Amino acid sequence: MNFFERQRQVRRLSTRLVLLFVLAVIGIVVVVNLAAVFAFNATAGPPEQLLGLIAVVSAGTVAAIGLAALVRTLALRGGGGKVARELGGVPVPADTTDPELRRLRNVVEEMALASGVPVPEVYLLPDEAAINAFAAGWGPSDAAVAVTRGALQRLNRDELQGVIAHEFAHVVNGDMRLNIRLMGLLFGILFLTVIGRGLTQAGVLGGGRGRGSNSGGGGANPLPLVGLALLAAGYIGVLAGRLIQASVSRQREYLADASAVQYTRQTRGIAGALKKIGGLADGSELRSPKRDEVGHMLFGEAARASWFATHPPLADRIRALEPSFDPAELQQLSRRWAAAPPSGRQEDVVLGLAPATPAGPAAPAAETRVRVSPDEVLGRVAAPTETAYTHAAAILDRIPDPLLDQARDRAAAVPLLLGLLLSADPAVRRHQHAALAQRHGRDLADAALGAADAPAGLSPALRLPLAELTFPALRDRPGPELEALLATVFTLIHADGAIDVTEYCLSRLLLSELQEALRPDSRWRIDRRRLTDARSAAAFLLSTLAQVGQADRPAAERAFRAGVAAxxxxADLPYAPPEDGVLALETAWPVLDGLRPADKERLVAAVVAVIGHDGTMTVAEIELLRTICGLLHCPLPPMAGTGIG
Known part of the structure; x- marks a missing residue:
């Protein structure tokens, strides 16, 4: 199943989620109405009274559920970091010197570069001794990956890599947005238990009698009965919520396990992590009172026993990875580890997995050309391989340590980011420096100028990864500060009327990621537009790419025609390249990003047909392709190692 098919599957799951939620609400409304009719003896009155009561109770119940779900969803606008902090998560600093935390961040950074997505926030759950993890967020730009203290201490690097790869599968497959919506809907369903508990307590404390009880003619106070009915309805909601979680989650876990193996090209890591969950006393069980709310997004089961498990049986998951696995092995491991629990760091040394950064093939030089076909690229979208992972490790290894330290440092990240956007043209750079000084002061402007010179000798293929490493250090900044930075990036991009493709790729992708980091839930309605409604924007994109990628107009038009054919x-679309080059694409991105998954698949194939019209691509063209895929939210891993010409 490729990325675009997984996107279609997520849409089908979203539809199923809505239908199940509606059915759960209907069931709750029926229970509450029956209780209200009985409590107020409505059947003894005229039919109009009964219908009026049912209408009021139904509207009130639906409103309470909907409002609670909306409030909870809005409370999660902070993205994945909000979810992690609610479970007691502590941010892992990008510049941490703790060996275990540094190993975790290395694995996350390598996997992010290999997956073609921004580096997510990283959290540790220090109070959780079990082995577990989750990824949360509205999208890759505001994602957070959290691991428990038990996972950090008990898993060796291969196993930790397998767990992180599993979570990244949820990031690139689009599962996280569905998970956040599910959290909001479940809270709405369960909200009635809170109301019911309050009404029951109020009725009991009120003596169980109504206002007329003082004269001896009043009836019993209906509040306790209504409260009990709401409690019952709420527990029906709990039952429905567990069914919804199980329905939405179980098959996705098999898919994420398989994707993790595809990413790392080895099963021992993720299988070893699952075996440790089964063999250690703490397993994957969390202590947090919010564990049930997030159970559907965890790596392992949140609770040891559950009627409606959100994950497949542990033995089945391991057997899917290792067909010869015998479940009796878990009992043997349990007895062995009862006396001497495993240590991940010690295993790293024994297995030769230390130092943390694995060796990998060198990244290609800027002049290298790579043979690639549209089908091959489509198969790689959101599907990093072991080659991509080791190439990502090599990218980090090729970036000088001082630059990595700046990218990970909260104070130095902004000057470095702005410095990467400064033009090589002295006149344009002076104009940009003046604009920075006017907006942010002379000190920051000078710091950005100095940061621009530091990566001067850096390969162009490393500039974009370096910029992406700054994002974890930027995301926790206040909204107004990010807004100001966003405006500054926009100013630097348009300092002159013409920028080359490399500058555009770097600045535009950074601008997009900043916007989504600032407004993580801004893409509520996506993947709905048909290609027939976006013909003009698609033709505009293909014309622009043909113009910047070919030396003469006849060659550019041939490349354009190849893209249109794909x-x-x-279709007979006109070749009409814009006068202002890549800057003209600003109007096309919102339209093209709204295409359905099947149409995005065709668009990416057409883009590859244009850029690779001669059958090969330069590294600069590959970075342009990665940028386009990033703006279309179709992350493309590094393409090195696909066949060098």
Whole structure:
């Protein structure tokens, strides 16, 4: 199943989630109405009274559930970090010197570069001794990955890599947005238990009698009965919520396990982590009172026993990875580890997995050309391989340590980011420096100028990864500060009327990620537009790419026609390249990003057909392709190692 098919599957799961939620609400409304009719003896009155009561109770119940779900969803607007902090998560600093935390961040950074997505926030759950992890957020730009203290201490590097790869599968597959919506809907369903508990207590404390009880003619106070009915309805909601979680989550866990193996090209890591969950006393069980709310997004079961498990049986998951696995092995491991629990760091030394950063093939030089086909690229979208992972490790290894330290440092990240956007043209750079000084003061402007010179000798293929490493240090800044930075990036991009493709790729992708980091839930309605409604924008994109990628107009038009043939066979779209080059693409991105998954798949194939019209791509063209895929939210891993010409 490729990325675009997984996107279609997520949409189907979202539809199923809505239907199950509606059915759960209907069931709750029926129970509450029956209780209200009985409590107020409505059947003894005229039919109009009964219908009126049912209408009021139904509207009130639906409103309470909907409002609670909306409030909870809005409370999660902070993205994945908000979820992690609610469970007691502590941010792992990008510049940490703790060996275990540094190993965790190395694995996360390598996996992010290999996956073609921004480096997520990293959290540790220090009070959780079990082995577990989760990824949360509205999208890759505001994602957070959290691991428990038990996972950090008990898993060796291969196993930790397998767990992180599993979580990244949820990031790139689009599962996280569904998970956050599910959290909001479940809270709405369960909210009635809170109301019911309050009404029951109020009725009991009130003596169980109504206002007329003082004269001896009043009836019993209906509050306790209504409260009990709401409690019952709430527990029906609990039952429905568990069914919804199980329905939405179980098959996705098999898919994420398989994706993790595809990413790392080895099963021992993720299988070893699952075996440790089964063999250690703490397992994957969390202590947090919010564990049930997030159970559907965890790596392992939140609770040891559950009627409606959100994950497949542990033995089945291991057997899917290792067909010869015998469940009796878990009992043997349990007896062995009862006296001497495993230590991840010690195993790293024994297995030769230390130092943390694995060796990998060198990243290609800027002049290298890579042979690639559209089908090959489509198969790689959101599907990093072991080659991509080791290439990502090599990228980090090739970036000088002082630059990595600046990217990870909260204070130095902003000057470095702005410095990467400064033009090589002295006149343009002076104009940009003046604009920075006016907006942020002379000190920051000078710091950015100095930071611009530091990576001067850096390969162009390393500049974009270096910029992406700054994002974890930027995301926790206040909203107004990010807004100001966003405006500054926009100013630097348009300092002159013409920028080359490399500058555009770097600045535009950073601008997009900053916008989504600032407004993580801004993409509520996506993947709905049909290609027939976006023909003009698609033709505009293909024309622009053909213009910047070919030396003369006839060659550019041939490349454009190849792209149109892949996009809309038989269509006669005009070749009309814009006068202002890549800057003209600003109007096309919102339209093209809203395409359905199937149409995005065709668009990416058409883009590859244009850029690789001669059958090969330069590293600069590959970075342009990665940028386009990033703006379309179709993350493309590094392409090195696909066949060098």
């Amino acid at each position: 996009l809309l066979p038989g």
